[in-house]
Amino acid sequence: MNKIANKQVICEVLMEKAKEDKDVVVLCSDSRGSSSLTPYADTYPEQFVEVGIAEQSLVSISAGLARCGKKPYAASPACFLSTRSMEQAKVDCAYSHMNVKLIGVSGGISYGALGMTHHSATDIADMASIPGMRVYLPSDRFQTRKLMEALYEDTDPAYVRVGRNAVEDVYTEDNCPFEMDKATVLGEGTDVAIIACGEMVKPAVDAMEMLKKEGISAGVLDMYCVKPLDTAAVIKAAEKAKAVIVIEEHTRIGGLGSMVAQVLAENCPRKMRSLGLPDAPVIAGKSQEVFDYYHLNADGIVAAAHELLK
Template sequence: MAKIANKQVICDVLMREAEKDKDIVALCSDSRGSASFSKFAETYPEQFVETGIAEQNLVSISAGLAKCGKKPYAASPACFLSTRSYEQCKVDVAYSNTNVKLIGISGGVSYGALGMSHHSAQDIAAMSAIPNMRVYLPSDRFQTEKLTEALLKDEKPAYIRVGRNAVEDVYEEGKIPFEMDKATVVREGTDIAIIACGEMVKPALDAAELLDEKGVSASVIDMYCLKPLDKETIIRVSSNVKAVVTVEEHAPFGGLGSMVSQVTGEHCPVKVINLSLPDEPVISGTSKEVFDYYGLNAQGIVKKVMELI
């Protein structure tokens, strides 16, 4: 099974399309290596902008380019893009409704060993709160490719969060059931619904397979589109199970768990348990070490489900 970082897939798609479309521009804030944009910069130097460590300028310049008819893709560490340049994301991009695609790289706890200053456990909540800003967390290389291709076809703002490391496949090549702004039901179940996003989808799928061995039937929903949120799918799957478990690499407030609870509370009351990072500075370590410590892995999900039923 191939393991490729989602950020690399974004660059690959942009490089392929930039050869045909000279309006595509990639921008970085001294992060071309981290963003996997080095090859893009070398191949298309006239379609690349390096702002240096200046995230606010990165976003404002992107907005200006969009107003001139360009198609900017601005990549910067999610921890800084969603905080230091928040006002520019809100005003220059979203309020002005410019065609800027913001790519939050090394999202969640990808920079695990560097601590809270480099973690982005608030970005789903922050970006989702901005009118006109869409928020996406693709789960694997195949979905990332489909999403990037779809975003190239529209002219609306968006924030895409991807991790730092290579991730395992969730889908099979040639069998990617992708629909823009529609959650993917990876598998159907009758007892429990596990709704996950980003890198948490693969552990959710692994957990569902382990639960099968225990006689528990679990649905797995890949909610890659946090905003707009696919309420219809949430209502459908939640109406037919005993409980819902949400799994996210995010703080417990304002993320996937909060969104799902809001929808189920209004339309189909059911018990919702949110597995997330804690409301505290998380431990230092690799992503896997952090996930294992807080139960954001297949075994942790199984344990929580078995406590529910």
């Protein structure tokens, strides 16, 4: 089992970039430890800004840095970054069009037992609804690296959400196909298309294998680019299949499921299930316990497929 969390990979990439590019700046809100960015802060103190527990100024200061030529990465727990500083993301980053990369760590229900204050179960809806803000949820450490390298090259604002813990690999170092803003096709199916993002991609792949053993043809799209959503990939996968399942570590309101449903309804109506968190504070527990409780796992996907294909 992989031991390297996606947020650690973000730190690695940012350290590599900072070494070559003095304009790379990381900002934290007393969050360098939770963001796994302590090695960065220790190695590049001149390219690191601590703002204290102040997410609003974290994001505004980032925008000001960007205005004067810097490449800021603001890293803070996703729960606070996506809501406490949402207006700063909207006005100072997206509306003013500043090159700020917002890194939401320990996203979703990573902080399982800490309660709704620490869950970011609405961050996709919050950030994706802002005009000009992109939203990315990479699935594993290899894809996280590819994504961060691609984001370094562009100058538009973006929100990236990663979890707290190491997650099982979906890809390998040598085999991690990645094209910016294009879903990665992990399998094509004629019965069911499974569309997942972030930590839900691995259970989606597991479910695909389980379904195949039952003779059900399933495919998986790794939709790390929640916004801009790869609508062409959604339509292509849906046209091949009889039904579509979307799974995400997010409330069912306004997340990937809602966005896919809109694309399907407008272009290629299919029976679908949107698997996600309830419109309620989630049960306490470790991440996996919470996922299992809400059937956000391979078994849950398989059950949804059976129901859809009845």
